[in-house]
Structure formats: structure tokens, C-alpha cells
Amino acid sequence: MKMSKHSITQRWFFLVLSLWGIAVLLGGYYGFFTKIDLIWIALLVVTGMTTPVAVYYLNADFHAYIQSLDLKYLTVFHLWRIPAGLWFLYCGSQSLLPERFVANAGYGDLAVGLLVPVVLLLRFRGRYTTFHIFSVLDFAIAVGTGLTFNLLQVPLMENIATFPTVMIPLFGVCVTGALSIMTLDRLIGKRRSQLAISN
Helix, strand or coil: EEEEEEEEHHHHHHHHHHHHHHHHHHHCCCCCCHCHHHHHHHHHHHHHHHHHHHHHHHHHHHHHHHHHHHHHHHHHHHHHHHHHHHHHHHHHHHHCHHHHEEEHHHHHHHHHHHHHHHHHHHCCCHHHHHHHHHHHHHHHHHHHHHHHHHHHCCCCHHHHHCCCCCCHHHHHHHHHHHHHHHHHHHHHHHHHHHHHHHC
């Protein structure tokens, strides 16, 4: 039986996602990321977020696949940010990461993660749009702080490259940040279409 374009795109998506996660896992476990300059960590985060977004805009099949995903699942995915936020706060309590970065990234992740059940349980109009705008703004603050501290070689920031912490910026942040941007684009595009029809 011939596979549909949607099924092929879905398989490629999960294959790339799996290989990406495994590469970061192995690289982190064997200490590869601790041996490179923090600037490269910053560049990898930026590349990891912008590449999927670029593919989303340039590849019609991938664009259609993301557009077809249930908004509920794209929101539930953010629950992983609760343990990520708690981990950052734990690292902060052990003086393993800069205090300002821990405050921005840790509490931000916790806030977004804890909002997930609120968004799913309360049926108010625009809840998904509001949530993903908040998510993108939180990422802008947390990632911006992390990138700035990396570029400035702030003491303790080198611990972001240690395992398992490195899994958060090089996998979790990249995937979730890209999905948030793509989801927000989808929601805003839908809102524009509705306004155009009503006018």
C-alpha cells in the first residue's frame, strides 16, 4: 500500500527528532559539549530552533503536517517544562548555574508547564493563542539570558554543557521553541483568515 505524503512526513519528523535526541544524549553523556567553547553551545541552540522553523516555511509537506497536529497535543507537550524548571532551580540551589539565568529559565519553565492544565480545562476563546504567545515570550527571555551569559563567558554557565542539563537547551528548548513559533504562526494565520472572511 502506497504511503501518503502526510505519513511519510510524519515518519521523517520522528526519525529526525529521535536521531537529534540520541545525538545530544550521547554527546552529553560522553562529555563532548563540555569540551567545546560556550559560544558553540549558543550557536547550536539558535541553529536548533531556527532550522525547523525554516523547514516549516520552505517545505510545503512539513508545513501541512504541523498545521494538521491537534493543538491540544502541541500544548500538552509543554508539560516537560515542569521537570526542566525544577531541575534548573535545583542547579541554582547548588550554585551550579548563574542566579539570574536560573530565575529566568527555571521559574519561566515552571509557569508555562503549570499553565498547561489550565489551558486544557478552561474553555475560553483564544486560550491556545494566549498560551503559545506566553511560551514564546518566556523562551525569548530564558534563551536570551542563556545566550548572553554564554557569549559573555559568565562563570558557572559552563555547567549548562554538563549531562543531563545539556539535554534541556540542546534538545528540549530547540524542539519546544520551534514548535511554539510554528504553532503561533498557525494560530495567528487562522485568526487572520477568520477576520478576512468576516470582513
